[in-house]
Amino acid sequence: MGRDRAPTACPERRHPRLKWWDEAALVALTRLHPRARPVSPGDWRFAGRVIRRGRRLADLDDAALQKAAQALRPALLEQGLTGPAVTDSFALVREATFRTLGYRHHKVQIMGARHILAGHLTEMATGEGKTATTALAACTAALAGVPTHVVTVNEYLRERDYETLRPIYDLLGLSSAQVAPDTDPAAKAEAYRAAILHVSNTTLVFDYLRGRLGRDDLVSPQRRAAMRLAQGAAPPVTPPGLSFAIVDEVDSILIDEAQTPLIIAAPHQQVGAEDCALALSVARGLRQGADFTIRADARRIDLTDAGRQRVARAIDAAAGLWTIPRAREELIGHALSALHLHHRDQHYIVTEGKVQIVDEFTGRVLADRQWQAGLHQMVEVKEGLTVSEARRTLAQITYQEFFRRYLWFGGMSGTLSEVGRELSRVYDRPIARIPTNRRLRRRHFRTRLFRGEPRKIAAIVARARRMARKGRPVLIGTRSVDVSERISVALGAHPHQVLNARQDAEEARIIATAGVAGQITIATNMAGRGTDIKLSDAARQAGGLHVILSEFHESRRIDRQLMGRAGRQGDPGSTEAFVAVTDPVLRRFAGGLCAFARLMPWPVPGRLPSILATPLRRSAQARAERLGARNRAATLRRSARLADLMAFTGHRTQ
Ligand SMILES: Nc1ncnc2c1ncn2[C@@H]1O[C@H](COP(=O)(O)OP(=O)(O)OP(=O)(O)O)[C@@H](O)[C@H]1O
Secondary structure (H helix, E strand, O other): OOOOOOOOOOOOOOOOOOOHHHHHHHHHHHOOOOOOEEOOHHHHHHHHHHHHHHHHHHHOOHHHHHHHHHHOHHHHHHHHHHOOHHHHHHHHHHHHHHHHHOOOOOHHHHHHHHHHHOOOEEEOOOOOOHHHHHHHHHHHHHHOOOOEEEEEOOHHHHHHHHHHHHHHHHHOOOOEEEEOOOOOHHHHHHHOOOOEEEEEHHHHHHHHHHHHHOOOOOOOHHHHHHHHHHHOOOOOOOOOOOOEEEEEOHHHHHHHOOOOOEEEEEEOOOOOHHHHHHHHHHHHOOOEOOOEEEEHHHOEEEEOHHHHHHHHHHOOOOOHHHHOHHHHHHHHHHHHHHHHOOOEOOOEEEEOOEEEEEOOOOOOEOOOOOOOOOHHHHHHHHOOOOOOOOEEEEEEEOHHHHHOOOOEEEEEEOOOHHHHHHHHHHHOOOEEEOOOOOOOOEEEOOOEEEOOHHHHHHHHHHHHHHHHHOOOOEEEEOOOHHHHHHHHHHHOOOOOEEEOHHHHHHHHHHHHHOOOOOOEEEEOHHHOOOOOOOOOHHHHHHOOEEEEEOOOOOOHHHHHHHHOOOOHHHOOEEEEEEEEOOOHHHHHHOHHHHHHHHOOOOOOOOEEOHHHHHHHHHHHHHHHHHHHHHHHHHHHHHHHHHHHHHHHOOOOOO
């Protein structure tokens, strides 16, 4: 290792404070940052050395292997995580992986782990085995005495990855644990002391926030009392120090989820059901364009002057909040937003009499989360449900702010190149691009463009049936619960399975059978990131998994994640997209171009020339990404200001 230019280890902790111009100039400035860097010849030499070093370990029995791992500790401590001891450590973990999982890491995985350990953001193509790569970095850091958090994007992946890697940790004599949201506090506290902890991003951040609220030196007695009210008698669990984290699907956490702060809230005064009902009835009488405008791309509704006057006239006799112009406009704003921007089975589902928010990017239910400031209650009244308690914010943090509190962290994902520049600018981290182990055998067919959804769904169904008859498993990806259900209805009696926010309990079973020959699975983004669909032999011989995108997403990365379910580890597979100019993302972000495209004459009924699909997609996704980048910069600036304010008022921000 000495001769190679090793990646810098443990980069300094930085807290860049973004200035006012960041928001406007972020997109332009990020262009100055280099895109992902390919691996260096030194990385290849390092991987070769690990493999050679491992050959000597084959003769050791399990006990001797564990002893050898423990004997490495002093060398790792002394040399740090860039010294020659890392080569030995990787060789040991690779051997332990072979004994427990039955395969040895490929060179590309060794290189990936080296970059993760160095705190780089690492792009490894989908299906290249990032779970096993994690083991190399996590075990090495843990052997060096660094408490390591392996952070996943959801609970399903947390459990799957922990169950997969645990035998390796056990064999090497490393303590490990996983934390679920419902783990009891005593077990949680114990788990946070393990050398390697597997935890989902949400659980980790909420435990961190609760822990801070529970600390006397950080929080006022009033806040703590409110906190106790919010979470019963359960004592808060504090993750003891944020040292090193390995963040899986790092772009999902630091980009897609960056705009929404995680909030701990306590019960607050009730937003009256009558107020909500009145606001909804007034809002229903307002005319789009004349009384209010919708900026669909920014998901914003503004009342016009005429609208304000109309509202004032409509609630003439109302009292209380309604007499204050700002308060009534906020109520009407929420009512309009509930009616026009928040759609059932797309943005939320209704189960057991409750409104449950569905995450746009992952397709999963965000348990126990509420929209803020009375909007949630407005949606409940719109759905005719009992109004829940409104809550008041006690503590909040964004993922971007949270992960900057680690001494250092490494991340990985199959889709970093699109956001590499933004990530490297905000986190000051290099992005490494790791090559694939084998040539990718996935084929991408031409995108079909339709005038409207009915024809599109009919074509998807016909295509899925044809593929299934050939013995190929088919995965149809949708952006929302309702589209997944519409396709399911269109498939009728043809055997198929559906995975969406309503079936999350059956996720593991559905995924386990999705790779069987002839199986059709319709899934929201829940089957996107991280999902490993194992092919049966017959399915592999028939040509592997065929993925159909039923809509483009706001970000190309999410499209690529879904397509990445096919053609993993050198398997055959194919992908294609069936989209319509009426799809929400195209309409919202490329409305003008879509209207123009519809004017095109085309001989096939219901169809439009496929050649238009790419420019439409590029234009819509570029606009959505630009808007997203701006919002993220604004969020980061706000949370940086909040951190300043808390420091000023005596609340340390660690
Ligand atoms: N070195 C290896 N040799 C053989 N099989 C491997 C190896 N590494 C990983 N695999 C297998 O490859 C498959 C994909 O692994 P994994 O789910 O970790 O990929 P991933 O890179 O995380 O994918 P995604 O980007 O979709 O999350 C798994 O079935 C795993 O068992």
